[in-house]
Amino acid sequence: MLKFIAKRVLFLIPIMLGVMVIVFAIRAITPGNPVDSLLSEDATEEQRAELTAELGLDQPLPVQFVRYVGDAITGDLGTSYTTKQPVLQELLTRLPISLIVCFGAVAIGVLLGVPLGTLSAVKQYSWTDSVVRILSMVFAATPQFCLGLVLIMVFSVQLHWLPSVGLSGPASFILPMATIGLSSLAQYTRITRSSMLEVIRQDYIRTARAKGQTEFAITTRHALRNAFIPIMSQIGNQVGHQLGGALIVENVFGMPGVGKYIGDAITARNFPAIQGGVLMLALIFTIVNLLVDLSFAFINPRLKSSIMNSKAGPIEKWWKARRKKTADVA
């Protein structure tokens, strides 16, 4: 198992390098010089040249890239053009907000979507099924900003239950979470429904019925766990979408999260902030998907044993040989 985890963690390296190439290319390809956005229009040529050298922009692109990667690995994501603060620090203060909203939204989506999807599958073609499907499609078809505004209208303006904008305590998180969670609801209900429909037609469900098991236990204990693999993959994908796509929702609710940070950086041509933000999101996305992959091993024992019995690759062979050698010496 450890071997498998190590292998998957090593896999992150080429993925992150790939992301860095793209992120770096954003700046290299985009027309316009960051120097122009940093200095006022009446700056002298000397000042310009000085700043260009300071930012390393006079170097050839490959050199710039290598320097960028080196800095990123050591945790230096550059300095924000607008605030003159280290980008990493700025991101880290905003990240928890985005993560809370994102995982809260996933929790809402899963906790509502999986039971509703299951209900929909068990009562296929009934009116319950139709209501669930229509409801989740309505949420999916409504743009997030629109859904967010409706929720503000109802829960903040009319009912005065929850704050509408800004960050003023835990209650402020509820509406953004609900907005993203509800708009992703359809994804979870649909995938749960189709996965469950497949599972409840399996022979082992009939075996469970032949044992005299109740329908509730059959659905929850026998079927749901088998249906969960596609649902887990969906969770992995959703986390990625929601982290990146939180931009609009964070703007609607005035949440100072990573999405809003990147959005502001784009308008200000603040390249280090854009690059740093994208890199951070990519890293989180890959880590979440790694966790999702690992969870498969616990959901599906067949995968677990194939992971356990997977053949040793060259690195593991080398590592084993090394360990054996040190053991021999000792």
Next chain:
Amino acid sequence: MAEHKDTPIVEVENLTVHYETDDGIVEAVNNVSFHIDKGEVLGLVGETGAGKTTIALSLMKLLPVPPSHVVSGTVRLDGQDVGVLNEHHMRRLRGSTVSMIFQDPMTALNPVKYVGDQIAEVILLHDKCSKKDAMLKACEMMKTVGITPERYKEYPHQFSGGMKQRIVIAIALACQPELLIADEPTTALDVTIQAQVLEMMKDLQRERGMAMLMITHDLGIVAEMCDKCAIIYAGEIVEYGTLEHIFDHPLHPYTVGLMESIPSLDKDVERLKPIPGLMIDPTNLPQHCSFCERCARKCARCEQDDPALVEVEPGHWVKCFCAGKEDA
């Protein structure tokens, strides 16, 4: 054996089951009646699509409700009419009074649960006992079917097909059912494993004196295991009797055809002798005898009327106009 006058464990009377599909009504089971006494083994023989599994599932009231539809007839399990029992009562019968072994052991076990727990589950449902006792009983059952209890915490994919079928059998027998329905229990296994599994089932059946409904298309299994045999064609019983009746003097042309299609070891024949033609379309059953299109001995009457199942000698029933007339 049939002498003692207990209520039979199963009594099926005039059972008719249809499947209502978009392409029409499939008449899967038509007016089938039979009974199994306690401790008796009945073989149900027929080709694929003859309605064998439908009969088995209707005994347990496990037919998927749409599309299936029990048109008429009654099924009595241990004297209780299954048709009027509610789900709650049925659940109590399933797994304890009547249990079932399914055709394909590869898919009959839940892939994400320990095999031991799958046996313990049925014990926990029907015997009033603690979880620990249920696990101990499950281990006992594993021993009974010849699997070491050390493998309790293993998953179905770690077992071979024959071993999985042993687990399925252990699940079915865990609560000492009075009737075991075995739906082609060895069809998915290879021949050597088939023999082992059948041997084991036979021993367990004799040991526990339980009744059994053996569904198969293999007459060899019937000869080996059963007391009585019903031959089924297009959802109807065409011949019913003891093994001697069916094997030594079969009367229905279909039974005769089945017997002739068994390859013989001591005769050197070039080709097998099949029954000509294909199984009739169950969505479009004729008013007359459903076997007449494939029948070598049909007469004019066969193409007009549907024969009734008549008792030609004590305990031997045949559904054919011509049976016994030109029996050579």
